[in-house]
Amino acid sequence: MKAPRIPMEELMGSGHLACQGCGATQAMRFALKALGPKTALTIPACCWAVIDGSFPHSCIELPIFHTAFETAAVVAAGIKVGLEMRGDSETTVMAWAGDGGTYDIGLQALSGVAERNDDIIYVCYDNEAYMNTGIQRSSSTPVGAWTTTTPVDNYKKEPKKNMIDIMAAHSIPYIATCSVAWPEDVIAKFRKAKEIKGTRYIHIFTPCPTGWKFAPELSIQMARRAVTSHVFPVLEITEHGQKIEVWKDFEPTSVRDYFKPQGRFKHLTDEEIEGLERDVEQKWRRLLAKEKMMASIPGME
Amino acid sequence: MVKKIEFESYKEMPIRPMTLGSMMWNLTGSWRNVRPLYDFKTSPCILGCPTNENIQRYIYLVTEGRYEEAWKTIIESNPMPAVTGRVCFHPCMTKCTRKDYDEAVDINAIERSLGDMGLENGGWMEKSKAVKKEKVAVAGSGPAGLSCAFYLARQGYPVTLFERDKALGGVLRWGIPEYRLSNELLDRVIKQILDSGPVEVKAGVSVGTDVSMDQLEKKYDAVFLGLGLMSSRGLGMDGEDEDGIEPGLDFLRKVNSGERVDPGAKVVVVGGGNTAMDVARCALRAGSEVTVAYRRTRNEMPAIAEEIEEAEKEGVAFHFLAAPKELVRRGGKLVRVIFQKMELGEPDDSGRRRPVPVEGETIEMEVDRLFTAIGEQADLEGIESTVETDWDLIKTSDETGATSNPKIFAGGDVVTGAASVVEAIAAGRKAAERIGRMFAGEPEPEVEEPKTVGIEDMNTDYFTRSKRNLVPRISASEAKTGFSEIKTGYTREQLASEAERCFSCGVCNFCDNCWVYCPDVAIARHEDEYEFLYDYCKGCLICVFECPCNAISIREEGK
Amino acid sequence: MKKVIMGNHAVSYGVRASEVKVISAYPITPQTHVVELLSEMCANGEIDAKFIKVESEHSAMAACVGASAAGSRAFTATSAQGLLLMHEMLHWAVGARLPIVLANINRAVGPPWSIWTDQNDSLSQRDVGWLQIYCESNQETQDTVPQAFKIAEELQMPVMLVMDAFFLSHTYEIVDMIEKEQVREFLPPYKPDIKIDTADQHSFGNLAGPDHYMELRYMIQKAMDRGLDVIKRVDSEFEEMFGRGYGLIEPYRCDDAETILVTSGTVASTTRVVIDELRDEGVRVGSLKIRVFRPFPIEDVFEVLSKAKKVAVIDRNISFGAHGIFYQEIKSALYGRTDIPIIGYIAGLGGRDITPKVIREIADKAIGDEQPERYINWIGVKI
Known part of the structure; x- marks a missing residue:
């Protein structure tokens, strides 16, 4: 057989409590393969608080501290400093939070950590709603989507919050987005992040068959289509927020194709989808324009 | 089995809410109602190949740089990839799934590269010894005979190979021009085959005349007839035995044996098959102005498309929907041929539209020499009496070459009529296998209808459109001036790049997708295979969907 | 070495002596000096x-x-709204069994905004599972910091050190300074067996079903139960080394007292002045300072109070709809074991001064009340 595409080492084991086809679980597996055994995690309230396993069992062969919903970033910072002060400066500390814990309830603590440039990797695994509590809207839920708190008759009208810009505004050394459809890219970004000091923010797109109402076997397909339809751009922001590199080397697909298998978008009319397609394309163009503009600033060429 | 940790008393518990063991006790396989399973299908190319070369496998091995194994994979079903890699009409490529995506993989070119490597690396060929007592006579050293001799020898049966010519190779030697398959290369191929096992050669001995079938049947435990087709079929016209008319095969035989030929200024070749193309291009190289006249259209031509294109590029003219009607001589010398103009009517048995004459319309062509290349005939002298025949061909009961005589087997053109090298190779191999089973007293295996896949079964998200790597070749203007081999073959880089284009239809090519994407870590990656860990597989079926090759199927639990 | 320092700085010096490794805090009046001095100490390497x-x-x-x-070893300090904002994480520290020490400067809770002292902030954290020690002087405050860490680390439970805003936090007193070299013997460096450690992996805080949750909570209570002994022992070890001890409670002239005033924090000092005054007048009164509020020293309190004829509890706090919180605790400590009257007085909320005069008023009322009708008596409210 060929050399394995991703490291063989498994720090996440079987028997965990994730739903069938869980993207968040794939994300964890890839991240841990990249970071290796000298890693400690903190996980706030989110799907992963359950996936990990029930006391006294864990599916992850690493130290994990489960923490309160809004504290992932700062608990990670505390752990990092705590480890350093007892002589362990080698361990990578990673906060692993969902979109609720990142965009919403945990934003304040995350902002604090980012502003202080505390030495942690913060990961937002984005499944675009409060999935663990049963699919309620978060500020990451995309416009047009159904959730249990944005019912079909009043589906979400507000666009997804631009978390990446918020993080970039903190001038942290490394920001990356990635999708579980490209494991090598995910792993490369975690490895890169591992070598950087300071606050590193990785935003990983993790489809949720249960919450988005699609067949679990399409999980990776959704993770791929989100990117190729420009709904979820894959990018890196380095130089403390000054340099953006957007991944464009793929054959674009339509937003409609991405929406189609997902029950959460089923209620949308053709006109509504067209409108959303235009929004997506406009945002994509803005992003590319920004990339270009940033690169053209004297000193950044 | 990992056990769930349970506590009888708080005293056994840690004071902190902390974990003491893994979740592996939790057998999430019970969540599943459908299970994925590795279920390899047969790639369409393999089904397209008359000798069922395991094309997917050897191309995969090429992608891994495992050339020796790749070559050996071919050798399992074809002892002369260096030959087929040059002259095969590659029906595999017609079946290639990739043709429905962008362009078929150039399997033929890959095969040639491997074939050449096999010749350069003499050590790759395993040697076999005569370990069995049954002896077999093989008549004819063309592709069928060589193939049969090779696969018999590999099984350990001593073989005596009879060839009526002095040199071995049959049609490969005298029927295919040097620019497609050089005698020098053919010699190496034949030597490699003969050296590999217990094959005794009797050249210059014609079976049926020099040695009788009776003698063979007495001396040998089985006889394989791979006699090929020895003579061109006639036009059935008045005066065709007179001046100016020559069977195409005779001409090719002269050219291939290095004889000087002078076909004259204007040559017409009648026919649309590979022989016609070979004759036309050889005549061109002898300095003639050549026109191919064919009674149907280009679409119906049985010749390999590439051969037609090359002939055209080199300057051969084509005249379609024209059948020779009358030969005009002046002073005994052929000067003109009158052709009947044809049109296409209803399809015939071959599925091609039948040409029918357009009454009253004819075409005239000036001509010094007319070559016939409309088909070939077998020479069954001394043989007809021992096996049942059909027209001038030997009749067989199935593709293993069994004839009406239980000791006699046959294969290749002498059974099928003018067909292809690869079909002859397949026939020789299948007969060798059949003979082996007969000696061993084994029953004929039951053949299951193979499951295959098409483009709709593939996950094309994993493929990017790419052009076929063109095989380097000398220019048409250079080609027509001599007999140098036209195609020079892939570089290693081109070979690797072309092999990467293979979709590996229906067969795992170890892309890792199933293993990588499994959210439940329920696939074990072993040295040479993956394994589903059904204790933990939740049945999400991502592996099935993400398998680019459709190598994983689904089965409902409890069924 | 003795120094005149403010109460807040007594906390900081206690932290310095305890060789704390991680400090995390957010400034709030009246706690700010604690963190300002600690920032300086961290910056200059002290x-x-x-x-x-x-x-x-x-x-x-x-x-x-x-x-x-x-x-x-981790430390924080806060007050009032800050403590309330921490509430969720106070629970977390207990559930995770983390020996954090927190200094809370008692400040009244808004609205309306108030920066002055009362105990409602810390007492509203009564049930989170933190040990609570109420300090009376700057000396005690400083000394209680290393004690708190030692107790916390032995029990694997967090400890809250509590002191009054301004009356203590901003008041300068003479303090016999403790230094880390000495303290190290009393409080060795924190080296827990179980911790976040890549060489010994555990996941902390995983979802526990009904099968396990109760046992984990039972063990927290057991730690609290054991806490009283541990606090006493730690205190006597400290006393042996430094010559100062504080006990769980501090009775003052209680031996033959008919009426005992129960107090906490700085009110205890003021009360002792009033007790002396009353004793001089021949009144048999005493006072009992509750130093350790959680775990509540039921037996020690019973031992002292059961000999009296009447108990008056001064609460600088109120559990709305019920009573003063110390009052409730005393009452439940004595319940069924004695029928002496226990009278509750609410005084000094939002920093209103509890002067000797106020305490005298309470004492007079308590002594005079033959059959108290109300268990909640508001002192000094402008009615």
Whole structure:
């Protein structure tokens, strides 16, 4: 057989409590393969608080501290400093939070950590709603989507919050987005992040068959289509927020194709989808324009 | 089995809410109602190949740089990839799934590269010894005979190979021009085959005349007839035995044996098959102005498309929907041929539209020499009496070459009529296998209808459109001036790049997708295979969907 | 060495002597001096600690939780709204069994805004599972910091040190300074067996079903139960080494007292003055300072109070709809074991001064009340 595409080492084991086809679980597996055994995690309230396993069992062969919903970033910072002060400066500390814990309830603590440039990797695994509590809207839920708190008759009208810009505004050394459809890219970004000091923010797109109402076997397909339809751009922001590199080397697909298998978008009319397609394309163009503009600033060429 | 940790008393518990063991006790396989399973299908190319070369496998091995194994994979079903890699009409490529995506993989070119490597690396060929007592006579050293001799020898049966010519190779030697398959290369191929096992050669001995079938049947435990087709079929016209008319095969035989030929200024070749193309291009190289006249259209031509294109590029003219009607001589010398103009009517048995004459319309062509290349005939002298025949061909009961005589087997053109090298190779191999089973007293295996896949079964998200790597070749203007081999073959880089284009239809090519994407870590990656860990597989079926090759199927639990 | 320092700085010096490794805090009046001095100490190397300057008290406690879980000695200080914002993480520290020490400067809770002292902030955290020690003087405050860490680390439980805003936090007193070299013998470096450690992996805080949750809570209660002995022992060890001890409670002239005033914090000092006054007048009164509120020293309190004829509890706090909180605790400590009357007085909320005069008024009322009709008596409210 060929050399394995991703490291063989498994720090996440079987028997965990994730739903069938869980993207968040794939994300964890890839991240841990990249970071290796000298890693400690903190996980706030989110799907992963359950996936990990029930006391006294864990599916992850690493130290994990489960923490309160809004504290992932700062608990990670505390752990990092705590480890350093007892002589362990080698361990990578990673906060692993969902979109609720990142965009919403945990934003304040995350902002604090980012502003202080505390030495942690913060990961937002984005499944675009409060999935663990049963699919309620978060500020990451995309416009047009159904959730249990944005019912079909009043589906979400507000666009997804631009978390990446918020993080970039903190001038942290490394920001990356990635999708579980490209494991090598995910792993490369975690490895890169591992070598950087300071606050590193990785935003990983993790489809949720249960919450988005699609067949679990399409999980990776959704993770791929989100990117190729420009709904979820894959990018890196380095130089403390000054340099953006957007991944464009793929054959674009339509937003409609991405929406189609997902029950959460089923209620949308053709006109509504067209409108959303235009929004997506406009945002994509803005992003590319920004990339270009940033690169053209004297000193950044 | 990992056990769930349970506590009888708080005293056994840690004071902190902390974990003491893994979740592996939790057998999430019970969540599943459908299970994925590795279920390899047969790639369409393999089904397209008359000798069922395991094309997917050897191309995969090429992608891994495992050339020796790749070559050996071919050798399992074809002892002369260096030959087929040059002259095969590659029906595999017609079946290639990739043709429905962008362009078929150039399997033929890959095969040639491997074939050449096999010749350069003499050590790759395993040697076999005569370990069995049954002896077999093989008549004819063309592709069928060589193939049969090779696969018999590999099984350990001593073989005596009879060839009526002095040199071995049959049609490969005298029927295919040097620019497609050089005698020098053919010699190496034949030597490699003969050296590999217990094959005794009797050249210059014609079976049926020099040695009788009776003698063979007495001396040998089985006889394989791979006699090929020895003579061109006639036009059935008045005066065709007179001046100016020559069977195409005779001409090719002269050219291939290095004889000087002078076909004259204007040559017409009648026919649309590979022989016609070979004759036309050889005549061109002898300095003639050549026109191919064919009674149907280009679409119906049985010749390999590439051969037609090359002939055209080199300057051969084509005249379609024209059948020779009358030969005009002046002073005994052929000067003109009158052709009947044809049109296409209803399809015939071959599925091609039948040409029918357009009454009253004819075409005239000036001509010094007319070559016939409309088909070939077998020479069954001394043989007809021992096996049942059909027209001038030997009749067989199935593709293993069994004839009406239980000791006699046959294969290749002498059974099928003018067909292809690869079909002859397949026939020789299948007969060798059949003979082996007969000696061993084994029953004929039951053949299951193979499951295959098409483009709709593939996950094309994993493929990017790419052009076929063109095989380097000398220019048409250079080609027509001599007999140098036209195609020079892939570089290693081109070979690797072309092999990467293979979709590996229906067969795992170890892309890792199933293993990588499994959210439940329920696939074990072993040295040479993956394994589903059904204790933990939740049945999400991502592996099935993400398998680019459709190598994983689904089965409902409890069924 | 003796120094005149403010109460807040007594906390800081206690932290320095305890060789805390991680400090995380958010400034709030009247706690600010604590963290300002600690920032300075961290900056100038007087203390080998990292100070995480967080954006909120919630994060301050969260950072301490992380650091403590990672195996480092962690400290924070706060007050009032800050403590309330921490509430969720106070629970977390207990559930995770983390020996964090927190200094809370008692300040009244808004609205209306008030920066002055009362105990409603810390007492509304009564049930989270933190040990609570109420300090009376700057000396006690300083000394209680290393004691708190020692207790916390032995029990694997967090400890809250509580002191009055301004009356203590901003008041300068003479303090016999303790230094880390000495304290190290009393309080060795924190080296927990179980911690976040890649060489010994555990996942902390995983979802526990009904099968396990109760046992984990039972063990927290057991730690609290054991706490009383541990606090006493630690205190006597401290006393042996430094010549100062504070006990769980501090009775004053209670031996033959007919009426005992129960107090906490700085009110205890003022009360002792009034007790002396009354004793001079021949009145048999005494006072009992409750130093350790959680775990509540039921037996010690019963031992002292059961000999009296009447108990008056002065509460600088109120559990709305019920009574003063110390009052409730005393009452439940004595319930069924004695039928002496226990009278509750609410005084000094929002920093209103509890002067000797106020205490005298309470004492007079208590002594005079033959059959108290109300268990809740408001002192000094303008009616």
